[in-house]
Amino acid sequence: MAILLTIQEKQDEIVSEFEVFDDWMEKYEYLIDLGKDLPLIQEELKTEERLIEGCQSRVWLNADFNDGKMQFSADSEAIITKGIIGLLIRVLNDEHPETILKTDLKFISDIGLQEHLSPTRANGLNGMIKKMKMEALKYIQH
Amino acid sequence: MTEIIKKPFNVREIREEFPALRQEIYGKNLIYFDNGATSQKPQIVLNAINKFYSKENANIHRGVHFMSQKATTEFEEARKQIQHFINARKAEEIIFTKGTTDGINLVASSYGELLTAGDEILITAMEHHSNIVPWQMLCQRKGLILRVAPINFKGELIIEEFDKLLSKKTKLLAITHISNTLGTINPVKELTQKAHAVGAKVLLDGAQSIQHMKIDVKDLDCDFYVFSSHKLFGPTGIGVLYGKEDLLDRMPPYQGGGDMISRVTFEHTSYNELPFKFEAGTPHIAGGICLGTSVGFLNSIDLDGAQKHEAELTKYAEHLLDTFEGLHIIGEAKNKTSVISFTVDGIHPFDIGTLLDKQGIAVRTGHHCTQPLMDFYKIPGTTRASFAFYNTKEEIDLFVEALEKSINMLK
């Protein structure tokens, strides 16, 4: 059985993975690999409501709620975008909505992602985080 | 008139004039291939900006004092330089605007006032949003009809279809001289003749032509020609609307305010003469003067040689890109400038742009403010490399190498 990591441990894990790389080309290479492993949203779920605003390429996100925890799947036309949302999903998947809402996604600044994204992509990243938190919020009242 | 003999164009020497080209991005020498979006500025323009604000800053057209008079003279001298640069008949035909978009909006608002319901405006399928939206807004306001001349897959205007859309109802042909996305050079002189034959006026969007070819508005015979300084190696925030004097005279003012009036009472205001009628408020004084500096700079170099160099760069890059599997050049008009838009099968342009950026190469990705054109090609966007005369073959080699690396990573 896989050991369950806490949300903080998952973030720390990502930070140490990125520390290995010397330059941003390598980091992007890694993001592209992550993009290829993204838990993909089903084609029929790629609807207007699941589109995330503020991205230069289209990004869809689906959220499910099972046994008190959130599960996400997503897709994008751009592979680097898929890698970025893949990172977010890795951290936020299988967490309680309450945890998702109160977690500070510190790994983003720790790996310097925000600063290394173009303004349009940084905007898209904020849109993704907002959408994931909004989805979590829906299940808080239940 | 005697032609001044200019030193033959030399790209190494030209590059020396542009400090922005000498910098590293992520530890790599910058390769600037986003000249379609905006151009870099030569040192002489940077010096002029610094000099104006350090020593000469004053408001114009209204001062008794030395500095105001000097600034006024320089601003009006710049207007004359621009007049000669595009071969307009008079300096009064040169209206300072904020840029291409502003110039088109001016014409849409002001010339638009002379039009009535049912009149038609003809544009093309390759227009920038700036040459679409102002006309749509005008059409809505005045009940006019917007017609769109189609293009073929190579990115050329279909002349037979254009001819069919042109009629006695057409009051204005508003067309881009060169497409910012495809590089297509439209046969605007011939199209202008056709438009004039049915009594329509012609506006040329010169945003992408002013920096790539000799513009002679008398020879083109267009009624309006608009461009932005920032794409012509000058400052941002300033541009030019050229208009034929008799037409500008007949048009109502665009904005009201200082400078554009001759006499104001609360009952009645009479307007100033050209060009001031269309220049309400304090203009971008430093911008106008330094655009003049940029024009002076261009006059001092061998532009024929520079254009030949640009054409060589384009041919060279296209030749190298041809060998890429799954790469499609969007825009293959017979007559085109130094713009190369392309798509790569299975790869989003945004990903290519991101990886090129990390290798020090600035290109543009996306729809390039031509969404209807993207719809026509059924693509979300392209990657666009656009060259200026200061770019080199070595830069293209590095670009092609970086592109190959990026594509391999993304496949």
Ligand SMILES: Cc1ncc(COP(=O)(O)O)c(C=O)c1O
């Ligand atoms: C063909 C064309 N028209 C209009 C514009 C708008 O120019 P500006 O943003 O300087 O007003 C551009 C610039 O992107 C252009 O390429």
